[in-house]
Amino acid sequence: MATYARRHLRFGWWSLLVFAALGLLLETLHGFKVGAYLDVANDTRRLMWRLAHAHGALVGVVHVLFGLTLRGAGGTGFRNVPLVSIALVSASVLLPGGFFLGGVGFFGGDPGLGILLVPVGAILFLTALGSIARGVGR
Amino acid sequence: MIPARLGPALVATAAIGAATAFGYELLGRRVGARPEQAISDRPIQVRTDEYVSSSACQACHPSQYASWHASFHRTMTQVATPESVIANFDGVTVADVPGRPMRLEVSGRELWAELDEPDWDGKGDAPPRIRRRVVMTTGSHHQQIYWYATGHGRTLGQLPAIQLVSERRWIPRWSATMHPPNVPLVSESGSWNGVCVVCHTTQGRPEFSTPFGSEALFTQDVDTKAVEFGIACESCHGPAGEHVQANRNPWRRYILHLTGQVDSTLVQPARLSPQRASQVCGQCHSLWEFHDPSDERHANRSGLPYRPGDELATTRFIVQPTTNMGSETMKRLLDQDANFVRDIFWSDGMVRSTGREYNGLIDSPCYKNATEPSRTLSCLSCHSMHKAADDTRPLAGWADDQLISSAQGNGACLSCHAPFGGTGLANHTRHRADSSGSSCYNCHMPHTTYGLLKTIRSHQISSPSVQASLDTGRPNACNLCHLDKTLSWTAEHLEQWYTIPRPQALGEDDRSVAASVVWLLRGDAGKRAIIAQALGWRPAQQASGTNWMAPYLGLLLNDSYDAVRYIAARSLKTLPEYEGFEFDFVAPQEQRLARRRRALEIWRDSRARQGRSGDAALLFNPDGTFIAERLDRLLAERDNRRIYYRE
Numbered sequence: 001m002a003t004y005a006r007r008h009l010r011f012g013w014w015s016l017l018v019f020a021a022l023g024l025l026l027e028t029l030h031g032f033k034v035g036a037y038l039d040v041a042n043d044t045r046r047l048m049w050r051l052a053h054a055h056g057a058l059v060g061v062v063h064v065l066f067g068l069t070l071r072g073a074g075g076t077g078f079r080n081v082p083l084v085s086i087a088l089v090s091a092s093v094l095l096p097g098g099f100f101l102g103g104v105g106f107f108g109g110d111p112g113l114g115i116l117l118v119p120v121g122a123i124l125f126l127t128a129l130g131s132i133a134r135g136v137g138r
Numbered sequence: 139m140i141p142a143r144l145g146p147a148l149v150a151t152a153a154i155g156a157a158t159a160f161g162y163e164l165l166g167r168r169v170g171a172r173p174e175q176a177i178s179d180r181p182i183q184v185r186t187d188e189y190v191s192s193s194a195c196q197a198c199h200p201s202q203y204a205s206w207h208a209s210f211h212r213t214m215t216q217v218a219t220p221e222s223v224i225a226n227f228d229g230v231t232v233a234d235v236p237g238r239p240m241r242l243e244v245s246g247r248e249l250w251a252e253l254d255e256p257d258w259d260g261k262g263d264a265p266p267r268i269r270r271r272v273v274m275t276t277g278s279h280h281q282q283i284y285w286y287a288t289g290h291g292r293t294l295g296q297l298p299a300i301q302l303v304s305e306r307r308w309i310p311r312w313s314a315t316m317h318p319p320n321v322p323l324v325s326e327s328g329s330w331n332g333v334c335v336v337c338h339t340t341q342g343r344p345e346f347s348t349p350f351g352s353e354a355l356f357t358q359d360v361d362t363k364a365v366e367f368g369i370a371c372e373s374c375h376g377p378a379g380e381h382v383q384a385n386r387n388p389w390r391r392y393i394l395h396l397t398g399q400v401d402s403t404l405v406q407p408a409r410l411s412p413q414r415a416s417q418v419c420g421q422c423h424s425l426w427e428f429h430d431p432s433d434e435r436h437a438n439r440s441g442l443p444y445r446p447g448d449e450l451a452t453t454r455f456i457v458q459p460t461t462n463m464g465s466e467t468m469k470r471l472l473d474q475d476a477n478f479v480r481d482i483f484w485s486d487g488m489v490r491s492t493g494r495e496y497n498g499l500i501d502s503p504c505y506k507n508a509t510e511p512s513r514t515l516s517c518l519s520c521h522s523m524h525k526a527a528d529d530t531r532p533l534a535g536w537a538d539d540q541l542i543s544s545a546q547g548n549g550a551c552l553s554c555h556a557p558f559g560g561t562g563l564a565n566h567t568r569h570r571a572d573s574s575g576s577s578c579y580n581c582h583m584p585h586t587t588y589g590l591l592k593t594i595r596s597h598q599i600s601s602p603s604v605q606a607s608l609d610t611g612r613p614n615a616c617n618l619c620h621l622d623k624t625l626s627w628t629a630e631h632l633e634q635w636y637t638i639p640r641p642q643a644l645g646e647d648d649r650s651v652a653a654s655v656v657w658l659l660r661g662d663a664g665k666r667a668i669i670a671q672a673l674g675w676r677p678a679q680q681a682s683g684t685n686w687m688a689p690y691l692g693l694l695l696n697d698s699y700d701a702v703r704y705i706a707a708r709s710l711k712t713l714p715e716y717e718g719f720e721f722d723f724v725a726p727q728e729q730r731l732a733r734r735r736r737a738l739e740i741w742r743d744s745r746a747r748q749g750r751s752g753d754a755a756l757l758f759n760p761d762g763t764f765i766a767e768r769l770d771r772l773l774a775e776r777d778n779r780r781i782y783y784r785e
Contacts, residue, residue: 039201040200040201040204041200041201041204041527043200043201044200107391107392107395108198108199108200108201109197109198109199109200110198110388110391110392110395113392113396
């Protein structure tokens with residue numbers, strides 16, 4: 001259990017670093033008024049990349065909280081921790097990754113095909129959250 | 139009994155539900171703040187007949203929506219708000235109106251006007267004073283017109299002054315158009331509901347209980363509606379209800395994206411034939427009438443039946459003197475107004491009023507003689523309703539004429555007429571390739587149509603012809619640039635360069651007096667406006683010199699038509715010594731004459747240095763004075779017939 005706690009704390013903080021850096025990059029694109037990001041024709045890209053930044057950071061926080069929860073709970077109550085861990089890590093990749101790829105190439109108001117990763121990531125994320133919520137309640 | 143472990147889930151669900159309900163309520167209140175259906179004193183926007191309005195398009199087509207939003211099509215009709223009105227209403231008094239001055243004020247977000255009743259019935263000593271709320275605007279590019287709620291249903295009345303956008307000033311509404319002097323104004327009350335609504339909104343419906351103009355306006359019931367104010371997405375793409383409904387399905391959308399299939403649920407004018415695509419524009423940019431009164435009644439109730447992609451002439455009569463002058467409908471229209479055709483068209487059938495570009499296009503050889511769709515001129519050959527992704531101009535730059543970037547030069551023409559590109563250009567034009575004389579537009583689309591205080595290019599592609607000038611009186615492209623040359627000079631060059639036979643009918647004035655001077659002195663008000671603007675046109679000034687223009691523009695400063703005076707003053711200010719010259723074209727005549735005298739004094743003082751003394755073609759004696767006899771004769775021969783464009 002301690003191994004998982006350490007893994008998620010590490011993963012969470014690194015996620016926060018990566019997606020906070022993405023936020024800084026997006027701010028920079030704003031600062032230099034880069035058309036590929038700000039032009040109205042690229043509205044979908046802007047939305048998708050902002051969602052990638054937000055979801056990546058959010059899931060990173062959940063990793064940290066999960067790590068702290070595992071450490072505090074001492075392992076009691078939690079079932080299927082390996083599966084929850086995999087689901088959470090996968091969601092960390094699929095959710096922000098899907099949004100990001102959806103903004104790389106897109107069709108007018110519709111994101112690119114990368115967006116298909118998002119519902120898969122969302123299901124894994126919700127599954128993980130549900131498992132954690134139930135584990136904490138035990 | 140609820141299991142304890144479900145408690146948190148239920149709390150979370152309840153919280154989400156409460157937040158959703160709260161948000162819905164907030165949204166509902168915002169939208170419901172000014173529900174259109176509750177407005178009774180002006181036309182309203184109501185979605186109907188599968189129309190969904192531009193708000194439904196924005197989410198999926200943000201780029202197209204943005205360029206449309208920046209266009210003057212969108213702002214053609216707006217609800218009057220402090221944001222949409224260009225003029226200053228805040229405690230302003232406008233004196234240049236019939237009767238007593240009009241007073242304007244802002245009250246919160248409402249705009250009010252106090253004015254003499256335009257629909258006064260003549261009883262009593264003076265028209266009663268009325269105070270009305272200004273509720274709608276028309277235009278935002280060149281002029282902005284303001285409409286007030288008359289209090290009779292949704293009928294609108296027009297303020298007697300309009301805003302001239304470029305100068306940010308109020309002018310009388312009759313001065314904004316080519317209004318014949320001494321012709322009394324008629325009330326414009328109801329005009330928006332009965333006329334403007336058709337083209338200045340999306341799918342407008344006048345909804346008069348009896349035909350507009352058939353009886354006293356205020357005895358009619360008027361319930362005017364439109365899907366959307368301004369010319370919006372569905373004006374060109376047709377009603378989008380089916381398209382929106384079908385594309386709620388993401389699989390459908392992605393299949394279309396990935397396969398490149400055409401979405402059959404909506405009309406895309408760019409995919410129509412050149413003829414049908416042009417008709418989309420022609421539904422408004424043409425002179426048309428109803429085939430018969432029953433068509434009017436139907437459109438009055440249900441809006442015009444034309445939908446983008448349809449054959450336009452099926453449901454309306456396109457007035458085209460070159461092809462349907464003898465038709466029954468035309469005869470009926472001429473019975474109602476004998477000047478109906480003559481007002482709007484040159485005598486050879488070329489349209490001379492702006493806003494009717496489709497009439498010009500369909501008589502162009504590049505359109506009517508074309509055999510292949512890819513080589514057929516259409517509106518979309520030069521114009522685009524959405525700024526292209528690779529167009530580097532700012533939206534405001536594109537919005538002015540909505541030209542595609544390649545159509546800003548010779549590109550649009552050279553796409554078919556390739557041999558005239560490169561070295562072939564100067565061989566064809568006999569002008570330097572980089573000069574204005576090598577612009578396709580300048581020779582084949584000269585500024586011979588008029589509207590809204592300016593001339594614009596004819597949209598009927600033609601070649602310079604002295605014979606046509608003789609036959610119709612229409613200035614030709616050569617003499618609109620070489621303003622100091624005679625018609626005979628032009629005929630000689632056209633014969634030498636293009637073997638166009640020299641007309642036999644050239645008269646003494648055509649051989650000896652600059653054509654522009656003849657048109658300016660002898661021509662009707664429309665021709666005077668064309669020449670007045672040409673005198674301020676930079677390419678013409680470069681080709682003809684400016685050191686003779688001031689006295690002629692000075693003559694036009696006292697023209698009987700306000701519009702001609704306005705254009706003349708605008709051109710005068712482009713001359714070197716008249717920068718900053720002040721002239722109020724609607725000032726009382728004594729003031730105008732004083733300013734004209736001043737303009738002539740400036741010219742006389744500089745005459746020794748810059749004059750064209752002794753140039754007989756420009757009617758100058760060797761001492762720099764006018765050859766008065768010839769000038770007076772030409773003035774005496776002036777065509778004073780009424781000029782009235784349907785602007």
